[in-house]
Amino acid sequence: MTFLKTTTFALFTMASASAAFAQEVTLRFQHFVSPKSANPTYFMQPWAEKIEKDSGGRIKVELYPFMQLGGKAPTQYDLIRDGAVDGGWVIPGYQPGRFPEAEAMELPFMTTKSGEQASVAAWKFTQKYLMDDFKDVHLIAAHMHGPGIVHKKGPSIKTVEDFKGLKLRGPSRPATLLLDKMGATPIGMPVPAFPEALSKGVVDGGVITWEMSPSLKLDELTDSHTDVAGDKALYNLYFIWAMNKDKYDSLPDDLKAVIDANSGEFASAWAGRAHDEGDVGGKQVMTDDGNEIAVLSEEETARIKALGEEVTAEWIAEATEKGLDGAALVEDAKAFVAESL
Template identity: 75%
Template sequence: MTHPIRTAALALMAGLLAPAAMAQEVTLRFQHFVSPNSANPKYFIEPWAEKVEAESNGRIKVEIYPFMQLGGAAPEQYDLILDGVIDGGWVIPGYQGGRFPQAEALELPFMVTKSAEEASRAAWDYTQQHLADDFAEVHLIAAHMHGRGLIHKKGPAIETADDLQGLKLRGPSRPATLLLDKLGATPIGMPVPQFPESLSKGVVDGGVITWEMSPSLKLDELTDSHTDVAGDKSLYNLYFIWAMNKAKYESLPDDLRAIIAANSGAETSAWAGRAHDLGDADGKAAMIASGNQVATLSEEATAEIRAKGDEVITDWIAEMTARGLPAAQLVDDVRAAVEKASAGSGS
């Protein structure tokens, strides 16, 4: 026979626990491939996680793992998300050359502005226009660009296009390596985590990357000069997504899914870009403080390089058209998105 007091106590306990059980709690594990002190993690990824946690009243816990601590290599990140090995992460689609060809239009030479926030607004618009099917298997939180891409190298700064002849330079993506090749350099494609060791061992003479990544990669010690092009357009750029496993996203309770949705989209993409602008200011200041040479090419030298960039774009359009893509339209649509973003910023 059940004791009436014990029965009452169990009923009371069940009543107290019911709200807690209904208020489902979720832990999401996201990872990226760089230092937690670099710009995107510092100014976007970590604050984004904190915002999601706060808006869920702690029911969502977002764990962030830098340096690919949950396993895999940076080029595998998209598939790790797709396969549910991780709940979400930061992806550079260009690390898998040829898999997302329409995304390459954003990365072509002198295509987007040096403002990462503006470029990221354009990237989100272009993504919605042309890349939704490519990333339909994940929940896309943000699509963004980094800030200006520069040439960092051992020895003095670049002064003319001819100065690039024969240099072994790291490139992050196919469009970037196509440009370096046109300029007479020897491009070596590699993810960012490999760059410092390659510099220290003499595998490369330098490479193209942003200001913001320079301190965490110790480019103040491993290189001597940093050269930007003139004008408001970036020498090259890189396209990123911040994405979540779709099944995990769809398994969330409606109210928690709504919080993730509210922290996805155009403004979230702009925030991710703005993080790179903040980091660029930090990184440039650090390189100047180190005593390294910081230079900007003349208008004439920039025009030489831009002419080679135009050749890359022409070749890319021909290649992608042969693959059945509306390549000229893709380039036009990137330019239109960039113009719209620039006009919206008042610049």
């Protein structure tokens, strides 16, 4: 009888331990765009599925588009930091001045037109300069999108002078500084606000990627789409994919290892590659709908690059006044981009 009791207790203990070991952890990650856009389709969802597979089903990642868990896109970092969500997608540039060093990666013509290459550079830059800035969250990836394109009502941009007087949406401070240099009236706004601003005539157009165009209905709301010549992007945007620090720290070591194995340069390159995949399809949608697809001449692109160099020089001076080594930030950003080729 004693043997039976002892055996039963041992089996119960083993079963309880096994149940505890297999207990599912649900992580709620939030973003601010359509689930059909490129990053959710080609990175976020596959990443979530890989986390679940690699953890043997012990971690489930739920993705919530359009800020469904609450808050606004510009406050996403704080929502993750404070634990309102377990993780999510952040554009640091939506809070100008808070993460000033990150702007070095967003300066005009800094990155190539490959989101994957730019994202490898972004991760290396982040490791050197930004880990302290993001110490309140657990960083999973830092990445860039593909080339920024000028989308507008009416005919395409053909000269620098064509920018004069246009009210154009800009996603970041460096982008709006360049638009201002070219004579446009830049209006900073997050992605979700762009379609309504277009439909109501608040803006004449804006700069954003090919891949975001279909989900924002830019084939209907704009008429033309203009890229610059060459292999460098007119502008780019810096993102992070991050997790609440306490939530990460609460995971057992083997589940932390699953997150870690799907983080860093590997995840950053994956996120950037997602934008490259989306750009191909997005451009095709605009083309198929009969919109004008244009590329500026090399001569006009050179004129914009010269204005971009003015923006960069002024940014370096401003960063230096704030106590940062602006010149080193820019040179290292360029070096990391070159290494990624």
